[in-house]
Amino acid sequence: MAVNFSCQRRVEFCETDAAGIVHFSSLMIYMEQAEHALLRSLGLSVALSATSHSIWPDPVLHWPRVRAECDFLSPARFEDNLLCLVSVARLGSKSVTFRHLIQSGRTDIASGSMTSVCCQRKNAQSDSVGSLIGIEIPADVREKLNQFLT
Amino acid sequence: MAVNFSCQRRVEFCETDAAGIVHFSSLMIYMEQAEHALLRSLGLSVALSATSHSIWPDPVLHWPRVRAECDFLSPARFEDNLLCLVSVARLGSKSVTFRHLIQSGRTDIASGSMTSVCCQRKNAQSDSVGSLIGIEIPADVREKLNQFLT
Amino acid sequence: MAVNFSCQRRVEFCETDAAGIVHFSSLMIYMEQAEHALLRSLGLSVALSATSHSIWPDPVLHWPRVRAECDFLSPARFEDNLLCLVSVARLGSKSVTFRHLIQSGRTDIASGSMTSVCCQRKNAQSDSVGSLIGIEIPADVREKLNQFLT
Amino acid sequence: MAVNFSCQRRVEFCETDAAGIVHFSSLMIYMEQAEHALLRSLGLSVALSATSHSIWPDPVLHWPRVRAECDFLSPARFEDNLLCLVSVARLGSKSVTFRHLIQSGRTDIASGSMTSVCCQRKNAQSDSVGSLIGIEIPADVREKLNQFLT
Numbered sequence: 001m002a003v004n005f006s007c008q009r010r011v012e013f014c015e016t017d018a019a020g021i022v023h024f025s026s027l028m029i030y031m032e033q034a035e036h037a038l039l040r041s042l043g044l045s046v047a048l049s050a051t052s053h054s055i056w057p058d059p060v061l062h063w064p065r066v067r068a069e070c071d072f073l074s075p076a077r078f079e080d081n082l083l084c085l086v087s088v089a090r091l092g093s094k095s096v097t098f099r100h101l102i103q104s105g106r107t108d109i110a111s112g113s114m115t116s117v118c119c120q121r122k123n124a125q126s127d128s129v130g131s132l133i134g135i136e137i138p139a140d141v142r143e144k145l146n147q148f149l150t
Numbered sequence: 151m152a153v154n155f156s157c158q159r160r161v162e163f164c165e166t167d168a169a170g171i172v173h174f175s176s177l178m179i180y181m182e183q184a185e186h187a188l189l190r191s192l193g194l195s196v197a198l199s200a201t202s203h204s205i206w207p208d209p210v211l212h213w214p215r216v217r218a219e220c221d222f223l224s225p226a227r228f229e230d231n232l233l234c235l236v237s238v239a240r241l242g243s244k245s246v247t248f249r250h251l252i253q254s255g256r257t258d259i260a261s262g263s264m265t266s267v268c269c270q271r272k273n274a275q276s277d278s279v280g281s282l283i284g285i286e287i288p289a290d291v292r293e294k295l296n297q298f299l300t
Numbered sequence: 301m302a303v304n305f306s307c308q309r310r311v312e313f314c315e316t317d318a319a320g321i322v323h324f325s326s327l328m329i330y331m332e333q334a335e336h337a338l339l340r341s342l343g344l345s346v347a348l349s350a351t352s353h354s355i356w357p358d359p360v361l362h363w364p365r366v367r368a369e370c371d372f373l374s375p376a377r378f379e380d381n382l383l384c385l386v387s388v389a390r391l392g393s394k395s396v397t398f399r400h401l402i403q404s405g406r407t408d409i410a411s412g413s414m415t416s417v418c419c420q421r422k423n424a425q426s427d428s429v430g431s432l433i434g435i436e437i438p439a440d441v442r443e444k445l446n447q448f449l450t
Numbered sequence: 451m452a453v454n455f456s457c458q459r460r461v462e463f464c465e466t467d468a469a470g471i472v473h474f475s476s477l478m479i480y481m482e483q484a485e486h487a488l489l490r491s492l493g494l495s496v497a498l499s500a501t502s503h504s505i506w507p508d509p510v511l512h513w514p515r516v517r518a519e520c521d522f523l524s525p526a527r528f529e530d531n532l533l534c535l536v537s538v539a540r541l542g543s544k545s546v547t548f549r550h551l552i553q554s555g556r557t558d559i560a561s562g563s564m565t566s567v568c569c570q571r572k573n574a575q576s577d578s579v580g581s582l583i584g585i586e587i588p589a590d591v592r593e594k595l596n597q598f599l600t
Contacts (some may be wrong), residue, residue, distance in 0.1 A: 018466035025175045069219035166318035369519035
């Protein structure tokens with residue numbers, strides 16, 4: 001049975017554009033923020049480590065985003081209270097794809113999906129994000145993400 | 151023969167994130183800015199009309215974005231000089247899909263596509279973006295966009 | 301006795317920069333968002349009117365920002381839970397100055413102030429923001445804002 | 451005699467808000483971008499070092515922003531071509547204050563100033579931005595900035 005993580009997000013003024021509606025890039029940012037809230041709910045604190053700049057509890061894990069796609073279904077406006085639903089659409093050996101739906105009341109505002117790859121630095125001394133290699137998602141992280149697999 | 155419109159974009163500091171690279175949402179914003187630059191190059195001034203808030207010369211035309219997708223191929227960093235290439239991938243009767251490629255030197259940073267629908271207000275007195283209906287792309291606009299069809 | 305309005309704000313990933321801390325512009329945006337939350341708490345719905353694009357319940361009122369200043373006291377990082385305090389520092393006949401303080405635990409992150417002027421359009425038919433003239437703040441709005449005057 | 455550094459900046463769509471004008475935070479971001487362009491013009495490449503995340507050629511120098519202030523004088527709109535003028539208002543022993551003016555044709559859009567402090571990490575092994583101490587601006591950097599002192 002599909003289980004979604006959900007959180008709420010109010011449209012802020014600076015996220016609107018001169019067409020009077022929320023800019024498409026802000027809707028995709030809401031999706032990222034919902035992913036981060038889901039991770040926090042799993043105890044996967046995505047706080048940046050001061051020494052590693054990783055966005056995962058274990059400093060050796062990085063999750064660069066490799067794909068994002070979004071359909072914009074209805075406009076949202078300043079101060080709308082949006083419901084952001086997120087689930088795990090696919091849990092690969094090295095990657096995770098989140099599925100997103102943003103709603104305003106009964107109206108679907110946007111749906112999309114975003115994929116990140118689990119990575120480690122080639123060289124632990126370097127903090128260059130460029131020198132990453134994909135690794136298998138650790139079992140404990142996989143188990144937690146599995147709760148939201150639909 | 152494929153003809154691309156191109157423009158350059160330097161990565162600004164506020165567009166980077168704590169991972170030390172440009173945030174994915176900024177890459178998609180660069181794509182939108184490349185579309186707007188392409189439209190300007192065609193004499194299709196996308197300036198907002200003070201009375202209609204349309205983003206097209208004719209106040210009765212609106213182009214809400216209905217889909218965006220993007221693959222993030224390599225990280226870009228502060229002050230990188232990016233080349234943004236854009237062409238028209240599909241020119242439907244009522245919609246246009248732009249294809250995008252962002253490069254840093256010989257490295258592909260991101261590729262994607264974004265689709266907008268040609269719309270008109272149901273009621274010319276209203277400036278509500280919500281009350282739009284899709285219409286056929288006018289012949290003169292279609293002819294101009296056709297130059298970048300690949 | 302000084303009365304502050306307060307709200308909480310978590311630092312989102314896209315608001316950080318490559319220095320690993322929240323970008324200064326995001327701190328000033330948090331201040332604007334705290335103002336809007338204060339206004340909502342007063343029943344001054346700042347929703348945009350579809351016909352007027354005013355950010356005030358009465359369509360004839362506009363509040364363009366005329367000044368902002370901010371001291372950045374300590375860095376804030378991704379996922380920090382910030383407390384945003386806002387009060388009314390000065391209630392002029394035509395303008396309001398909000399005073400802001402952002403804290404992370406017992407650490408002051410930023411303090412500042414922002415001033416807006418109460419305006420009306422010269423011509424009600426036009427929705428051009430440029431053609432505004434300053435007017436006296438209406439008595440009922442003044443009375444509400446007065447609650448947060450320090 | 452006052453010498454200003456100048457650069458041009460077009461207002462992008464995502465930088466406008468539902469009031470139909472450029473958001474105040476974008477004007478302050480334009481000022482930061484003009485500072486970075488001034489620094490580049492001096493050969494002070496502000497590229498982030500992969501190992502230090504400093505925003506200065508010498509990895510041991512950091513320039514956290516400590517104050518920003520801005521007066522918003524006239525609205526700017528989508529696709530306006532703005533001229534950004536920046537000079538050095540004050541060159542202290544440890545800090546630099548840039549003075550900014552943004553113009554659209556003959557109209558002043560915004561004026562302001564922003565102050566940064568020259569810093570070094572207390573501990574070269576740490577990349578924590580929080581553990582910085584102010585240091586004297588190096589002579590060669592001071593000499594270069596001095597060209598724009600007004």
